[in-house]
Amino acid sequence: xxxxxxxxxxxxxxxxxxxxxxxxxxxxxxxxxxxxxxxxxxxxxxxxxxxxxxxxxxxxxxxxxxxxxxxxxxxxxxxxxxxxxxxxxxxxxxxxxxxxxxxxxxxxxxxxxxxxxxxxxxxxxxxxxxxxxxxxxxxxxxxxxxxxxxxxxxxxxxxxxxxxxxxxxxxxxxxxxxxxxxxxxxxxxxxxxxxxxxxxxxxxxxxxxxxxxxxxxxxxxxxxxxxxxxxxxxxxxxxxxxxxxxxxxxxxxxxxxxxxxxxxxxxxxxxxxxxxxxxxxxxxxxxxxxxxxxxxxxxxxxxxxxxxxxxxxxxxxxxxxxxxxxxxxxxxxxxxxxxxxxxxxxxxxxxxxxxxxxxxx
Amino acid sequence: xxxxxxxxxxxxxxxxxxxxxxxxxxxxxxxxxxxxxxxxxxxxxxxxxxxxxxxxxxxxxxxxxxxxxxxxxxxxxxxxxxxxxxxxxxxxxxxxxxxxxxxxxxxxxxxxxxxxxxxxxxxxxxxxxxxxxxxxxxxxxxxxxxxxxxxxxxxxxxxxxxxxxxxxxxxxxxxxxxxxxxxxxxxxxxxxxxxxxxxxxxxxxxxxxxxxxxxxxxxxxxxxxxxxxxxxxxxxxxxxxxxxxxxxxxxxxxxxxxxxxxxxxxxxxxxxxxxxxxxxxxxxxxxxxxxxxxxxxxxxxxxxxxxxxxxxxxxxxxxxxxxxxxxxxxxxxxxxxxxxxxxxxxxxxxxxxxxxxxxxxxxxxxxxxxxxxxxxxxxxxxxxxxxxxxxxxxxxxxxxxxxxxxxxxxxxxxxxxxxxxxxxxxxxxxxxxxxxxxxxxxxxxxxxxxxxxxxxxxxxxxxxxxxxxxxxxxxxxxxxxxxxxxxxxxxxxxxxxxxxxxxxxxxxxxxxxxxxxxxxxxxxxxxxxxxxxxxxxxxxxxxxxxxxxxxxxxxxxxxxxxxxxxxxxxxxxxxxxxxxxxxxxxxx
Numbered sequence: 001x002x003x004x005x006x007x008x009x010x011x012x013x014x015x016x017x018x019x020x021x022x023x024x025x026x027x028x029x030x031x032x033x034x035x036x037x038x039x040x041x042x043x044x045x046x047x048x049x050x051x052x053x054x055x056x057x058x059x060x061x062x063x064x065x066x067x068x069x070x071x072x073x074x075x076x077x078x079x080x081x082x083x084x085x086x087x088x089x090x091x092x093x094x095x096x097x098x099x100x101x102x103x104x105x106x107x108x109x110x111x112x113x114x115x116x117x118x119x120x121x122x123x124x125x126x127x128x129x130x131x132x133x134x135x136x137x138x139x140x141x142x143x144x145x146x147x148x149x150x151x152x153x154x155x156x157x158x159x160x161x162x163x164x165x166x167x168x169x170x171x172x173x174x175x176x177x178x179x180x181x182x183x184x185x186x187x188x189x190x191x192x193x194x195x196x197x198x199x200x201x202x203x204x205x206x207x208x209x210x211x212x213x214x215x216x217x218x219x220x221x222x223x224x225x226x227x228x229x230x231x232x233x234x235x236x237x238x239x240x241x242x243x244x245x246x247x248x249x250x251x252x253x254x255x256x257x258x259x260x261x262x263x264x265x266x267x268x269x270x271x272x273x274x275x276x277x278x279x280x281x282x283x284x285x286x287x288x289x290x291x292x293x294x295x296x297x298x299x300x301x302x303x304x305x306x307x308x309x310x311x312x313x314x315x316x317x318x319x320x321x322x323x324x325x326x327x328x329x330x331x332x333x334x335x336x337x338x339x340x341x342x343x344x345x346x347x348x349x350x351x352x353x354x355x356x357x358x359x360x361x
Numbered sequence: 362x363x364x365x366x367x368x369x370x371x372x373x374x375x376x377x378x379x380x381x382x383x384x385x386x387x388x389x390x391x392x393x394x395x396x397x398x399x400x401x402x403x404x405x406x407x408x409x410x411x412x413x414x415x416x417x418x419x420x421x422x423x424x425x426x427x428x429x430x431x432x433x434x435x436x437x438x439x440x441x442x443x444x445x446x447x448x449x450x451x452x453x454x455x456x457x458x459x460x461x462x463x464x465x466x467x468x469x470x471x472x473x474x475x476x477x478x479x480x481x482x483x484x485x486x487x488x489x490x491x492x493x494x495x496x497x498x499x500x501x502x503x504x505x506x507x508x509x510x511x512x513x514x515x516x517x518x519x520x521x522x523x524x525x526x527x528x529x530x531x532x533x534x535x536x537x538x539x540x541x542x543x544x545x546x547x548x549x550x551x552x553x554x555x556x557x558x559x560x561x562x563x564x565x566x567x568x569x570x571x572x573x574x575x576x577x578x579x580x581x582x583x584x585x586x587x588x589x590x591x592x593x594x595x596x597x598x599x600x601x602x603x604x605x606x607x608x609x610x611x612x613x614x615x616x617x618x619x620x621x622x623x624x625x626x627x628x629x630x631x632x633x634x635x636x637x638x639x640x641x642x643x644x645x646x647x648x649x650x651x652x653x654x655x656x657x658x659x660x661x662x663x664x665x666x667x668x669x670x671x672x673x674x675x676x677x678x679x680x681x682x683x684x685x686x687x688x689x690x691x692x693x694x695x696x697x698x699x700x701x702x703x704x705x706x707x708x709x710x711x712x713x714x715x716x717x718x719x720x721x722x723x724x725x726x727x728x729x730x731x732x733x734x735x736x737x738x739x740x741x742x743x744x745x746x747x748x749x750x751x752x753x754x755x756x757x758x759x760x761x762x763x764x765x766x767x768x769x770x771x772x773x774x775x776x777x778x779x780x781x782x783x784x785x786x787x788x789x790x791x792x793x794x795x796x797x798x799x800x801x802x803x804x805x806x807x808x809x810x811x812x813x814x815x816x817x818x819x820x821x822x823x824x825x826x827x828x829x830x831x832x833x834x835x836x837x838x839x840x841x842x843x844x845x846x847x848x849x850x851x852x853x854x855x856x857x858x859x860x861x862x863x864x865x866x867x868x869x870x871x872x873x874x875x876x877x878x879x880x881x882x883x884x885x886x887x888x889x890x891x892x893x894x895x896x897x898x899x900x901x902x903x904x905x906x907x908x909x910x911x912x913x914x915x916x917x918x919x920x921x922x923x924x925x926x927x928x929x930x931x932x933x934x935x936x937x938x939x940x941x942x943x944x945x946x947x948x949x
Contacts (some may be wrong), residue, residue, distance in 0.1 A: 050569050052682075070572040071581070083570040087588045096584070100575035162575060 001026045001198050002047065002166055002266050008054035009042055009222075016042040018222040019056065024166065029192055029199040031213035032208060035245065039222040040202040041080075044168050047200065060166065071100065074346035076164030080171040082155040083320040084143045090154050094126045097162035103280035128158040132191070149180050156188075158196070167192075169201040173208060185211045205247055211233065218242050240354045241281045249327050250288065253280040258351070264323030265297055280354040285315065287350020288328035290336060299326065301336050318344065389601060407569055410770035416827075419762045423820050426786055428644070428797025434802060435641025443638070449681035450642040456626070463606060463622040463799045470544035470605040471598050478549045479594070483692040487565075489678040496697065497553075498936055503549035503701055505878070505931050507885025508610025508923040509902040513909065514704035515543045517711045517921060522640050524707045543610065546700055548601045555597040556590060564678050596942060599658045603651065603790055610887045610902070614909055624888065628794040632892070644795040651790030653798040685914075707926060712921035724918035739897055741919060748884055751900060754819035755826055755883035761825065763830025763875065770831070771832055771838035790822040793888025795823060797890065800893050802942070815898065821889040827880035833875035834868065841867055845875070877938040881931050890904045902926045 002024040009017040017039045024030045040041040044080035045265040047058055049070035058065045065073060076097075084093050098117050110120050117125065123139075130136050133153035138146075146154060152173070159167055172188070173181040189212055192199050209216050210230040218233060226238035237243035240251050254261040255278050260271045263281055269352070270281070289296075302325070303317035314335045320328040326344065336342050436443055450456055485497060503511065518524050519542070522533035550867035563586060569694050609624040614836045618627060623643055630640040715721040728742040788796070800817055804810070841864055849859045887902040896901050901923055908920035 046571075048573050050572070070569075071577050073573075073577045074575075075573055076575040077570070079566055079570055081566075083564065083566050085567065085571075085585055087585075096571065096576075100580060158574070181514070201660075335751035 001028075001061060002061045002200065002335055003057075003062075004239065005057050007043070007046055007053045009039075009046060009051060009059060010054050015222050017046065017053070018027065020224055021220070022197060022217060022218075022224065022227075023201050024199055027196045028214050029189070029201065029212060030195075030217060031217045032200070032202045032217050032219055033209040033245075034204065034219035034225075034349035035313065037221075037328065038217055040204075042172055042222075043219075044077065044170055044200065044202055047166075047168060049073055069244040074162075074165050076162070076167040078155050078159045078161035078167070078169045078299075080170055082151045082172055084146075084151060084154060086143050088143070089137075089139065090130070090141045090146070091123070091126045091238070092133060092330075093154060094120045094129055094158045094161050095142065096158060097126060098122045100162075110288055125161060126157075127313065129161055132160070133157045134187075146189070149184070151174055152184070153212070164197075166198045166200060169199065171203055171284060172201060174203070174205075181208065182211075188212060216244065220245075237354065240280045240282070242336075243352070243354060248282055249325075250283040251325060252281055254279055254353075261353075265320055265326070265344075267321070268301045268346045268351060270351055270353055271348065274353050282352040282354055283326075283346055284350040284352070285327045285329040287347040288326055289345045289347060290316065290328055290330055290334075291343040291345055293341045293343045297321070297344040299342055300342050301338055301342060304335055306332075319343070320344065328335075364731075364778065384582060397880070405636040409769050412765050415765035416762050416769070417707050419827075420685045420788075423800075423804075424791075424796065424824055427803040428791065428795055428804035429509060432641045432644055433635070433854060435637035435639075436608050439572075447510070447642050450639050451646070455610070456639070456643070459621050459623060459643075462620060465546075466540060466620075466622070466681075467602050467606040467608075470541050470548070470833055471602045473541055474545045474548045474552055474601050475598055476593070477545055477700070478552035479556065480689060481549065481693045482553045482560055485553055486557045486560035487678055488681050488690055490681070490690060496694075500553055500697060501550040502705070502932050503546050504548070504937050505548070505881040505885070505935055506926055507887060507905075507931070508547070508608070508903045509905045509909075510612060510708070510885070510927050511543050511547050511704075512611045512614025513905060513920055513924040514928075515539050515546070515611075515911070518704045518707045522614075523566055534615055535617060535619070540608075540612060540620060541760040542700070543604045544601075546704060547606060547611065549697075549701060549750075551600050552594075552597045552603075555600070556593050559589060560586075561592045563677070566929075582767050591595075596658060596705055599654060603654050604655070606650065607790055607792070608794065609649065609908075613906065625795060627792050631798050633792055640795070640798075644792050647790075647792050651872060652787065655786055655790065693840055707893045708921055708928065709925050712918065712925040714918060724915070727915060728922060739899075741899075741904050741908075741923065744901045744923065745897050747894075748901040748927075751815075751818045751822060751890075752880050752883040754816070755822035755886075756880045757828030757832045758819055758823035759879040759883070760872065760876055763827040763879070764872070767831045767834040767838055768825070770835055787827050789828050793825075793886070794892070796824065797889030797892030800889070813856055813895075817893045818890055818898075818900070819883070821893055822883035822886045823879075825882050825886055826888070829878045829882055830875040833878065834871050837868055838870040868916040874938055877934050881934045882933060884927070884934075 002022070004022040007017055007020045007022075008015070020039075020043060022030075022043070029125055029151070030044060033042050042051060042150065046053050049065065049068065054361075060073065060075075085096065088096070102297060126139060127136070131139055133156055135150060135153050135157075140152070141272055143151070143154070153249070155171075161168075173184055176184065183206055193199075199212075201209075201212060213230060216226075216228060216230050216233050217224055218238075220241055226233055226242050228236075233242070234246065237246060243251060244353070252263045254263040256270055256274050256276050258276070259269060259272065260267045261279075261281055268281060268283065275354075295318050299318035299320045301316060302319050305315040305317070307313055307315060312332045313329050314332050316328045316330050316335060318328060330336070436446060441501045451460075471649075481500070485493070506514075516534060518534065519539045520526070521532060523532070523534070525531040525533070533542075563605050567585045571585045572578070575928065576584055606622070607624050609628065610618060611623050612625050613628070616622075621629065623646065626812075627640050627643045627647070630643065679685050696742045713720045713722070713725055715723040729740050800821055804817065844861045847858050849863050850856075852863060885902055886900075887906065890900050891903050891906065894900050899907070905920050905923045907926070908916045910921065
């Protein structure tokens with residue numbers, strides 16, 4: 001469906017996108033994940049034709065888009081702050097893409113003038129979409145009277161109305177409160193499944209990306225840092241940058257010898273087949289086992305954080321006698337007290353060797 | 362009075378509530394404050410009344426009273442109103458011709474100004490290019506120029522022996538084109554600043570959203586940007602129409618005997634023919650037309666308050682890309698150079714000529730001499746000092762009256778107060794000639810015998826200055842977040858300390874800007890001043906007009922020299938203003 005090769009965008013001497021390659025298959029939901037300034041939104045703008053690329057190719061359904069203006073690309077784009085048209089009511093906003101006369105669908109490519117709908121058909125489509133996003137009967141409401149969540153839904157309905165072959169979402173749920181965000185993420189995922197929509201979304205929230213996406217693309221400073229399913233990325237971060245961005249903190253330099261690695265925390269078991277030499281090591285909190293003080297690495301408990309949510313787990317912040325601080329995970333019932341001295345051992349299958357230690361994090 | 366526009370200022374007034382939607386409380390948000398006790402409320406009303414007393418008194422005494430007196434002088438005979446004169450005067454074919462010309466030249470000027478200035482508004486709003494800020498200031502210079510200087514500049518360019526005449530033998534001063542072009546020259550900034558100011562703040566992503574939904578570049582502009590701009594463009598058009606409808610100085614200089622607007626005709630009837638009844642009817646006609654226009658304007662401004670998603674103007678401008686955008690940018694720059702800068706340049710060049718065809722300061726030197734004619738009682742150069750002194754006094758009066766009115770209007774506004782708001786713009790559209798002559802007739806008896814007092818001129822000039830002061834200060838005062846005052850009060854500040862700590866720092870800059878505009882406008886006031894300035898104390902515009910009314914190269918050259926001095930004075934004031942304003946977040 002969408003294929004980017006070597007796309008580069010420069011703003012003055014700052015490179016926003018640096019030779020990015022990316023593909024999105026039909027009916028796939030891909031999430032671009034990265035900190036702000038990593039080039040995610042610029043990438044969406046390049047795909048939409050709102051931002052010319054300095055180098056590289058964008059092709060949709062196998063057709064190069066270099067000479068195709070924005071309005072003929074047959075895309076949907078949901079802006080971060082919605083950009084609903086204040087002069088038009090809800091129905092007017094949703095019907096906008098139906099009136100412009102360029103419709104596209106099912107990967108057939110943009111067909112100018114094809115499928116222009118009559119007024120009655122448009123009204124029917126609008127009410128259909130409002131039904132779909134859970135706002136039935138909102139046609140005549142003024143845009144200004146909508147709450148944040150409602151604006152979100154109208155923006156989504158507007159983007160979906162012309163059945164775009166690729167729907168792009170820029171921080172789709174960024175401005176909503178947590179509860180609404182989690183509910184909408186699930187709803188969106190189900191909706192895209194049902195409609196078979198191809199989606200390219202951008203977010204800086206890993207939870208959102210993991211919940212929404214079939215595939216996650218982690219970006220860093222205009223480059224793709226890692227691509228994979230949410231599970232792959234979470235289990236095997238490709239670099240310490242990705243690991244840290246996902247919220248992991250137990251990362252230390254290490255030297256691998258045979259089945260173990262020498263770290264400031266002592267010797268840690270590593271997966272079979274890990275090549276010898278210098279690298280960085282991630283120990284997921286679940287792999288940090290708390291033991292009585294006489295066993296393993298001796299640590300002082302410096303902090304305990306309740307995670308909230310449904311899980312009864314707490315994060316335990318530890319200061320080992322040697323090496324950087326550690327985070328461990330513990331059930332609430334067995335959590336140690338503050339300032340208590342505990343021991344720590346590491347479980348091998350929660351240890352991840354981060355390959356490119358050469359690159360500074 | 363064909364003074365400069367207040368359209369610029371009112372832009373902020375209307376854009377401001379929209380900005381508020383995302384930030385602090387809107388002006389009307391005061392209503393949600395906890396209910397005040399009766400005594401507090403009564404005291405607030407008392408304060409408002411006290412603040413209002415001076416402006417109301419000022420306008421009653423120096424605007425309503427003179428105008429009513431002179432209209433009454435014209436329309437009352439034998440102790441009765443002679444309203445049948447209205448029909449007689451308006452039935453006169455000569456008057457009808459004047460009316461027709463007034464309307465159509467105003468319509469044509471407005472259409473021409475819009476078509477020339479709207480591309481300029483777009484370029485200033487959306488493109489980034491070198492020296493943009495300087496150019497933005499330069500474009501505004503004509504707008505604060507005295508109309509007489511505008512007339513002289515076009516005379517120097519298009520008139521007999523003008524630059525075009527010398528080069529190609531083209532003369533336009535006998536055609537209506539000179540008038541229309543001068544009006545475009547004068548009002549270009551109104552459109553660029555009113556429309557362009559809003560345009561620059563419209564979020565470009567609105568258009569992008571439409572583009573992604575399948576709208577072509579033009580369709581997106583038409584569907585999203587145009588509706589957002591229509592009220593602003595309409596308000597700008599109305600302002601331009603108002604200024605050209607009441608145009609006096611420009612037509613007086615360029616119109617010759619063939620073309621006269623209502624205002625020029627009022628002057629002719631009053632000053633030359635002493636036909637007060639006709640002048641009174643014409644004044645009333647103009648008054649009715651202007652009041653209707655202002656009502657429409659008020660309605661447009663209110664409509665403009667529909668909340669638009671506005672963003673900081675600095676983020677929306679980009680370097681032009683593509684041949685089309687570069688061509689547009691250059692077209693606008695060339696237009697500005699030819700239409701706005703060339704006349705000013707020619708004016709300055711003319712003033713530096715000598716009788717022998719070379720260049721020198723002959724005309725400037727001549728300003729220091731009394732000359733052989735009996736036209737002047739004092740050396741013309743004294744007009745500079747007079748003008749500066751008058752303008753200074755007028756500025757002080759404007760600041761006092763306008764500041765008090767703005768302070769009163771910025772408080773919780775009821776319907777009556779809002780009506781007062783619109784009323785304050787009336788002096789801008791009322792016949793300045795009538796006001797001037799009314800001053801002479803009404804203010805010459807005790808207890809108000811000001812006829813021989815120097816204060817008469819600054820008072821008349823302040824009538825045009827006050828609306829500017831109000832338009833500048835009101836949005837700033839209204840924008841002061843009430844919670845700031847509350848925070849100061851909670852920290853133990855007395856009302857005076859609150860004012861000094863919160864209001865004053867925010868308003869100080871607006872006061873400076875208001876003072877500058879009031880000064881420039883007073884400096885250029887012509888229609889009223891021409892009546893009341895005493896022969897031994899002429900102002901610059903009056904002297905320029907007198908020079909232009911006399912034959913001979915020396916008179917013409919001296920007019921150019923004085924106009925250049927006036928131009929430099931106004932330009933200097935404006936550039937200082939731009940500097941003050943660049944630190945100011947708000948668009949004017």
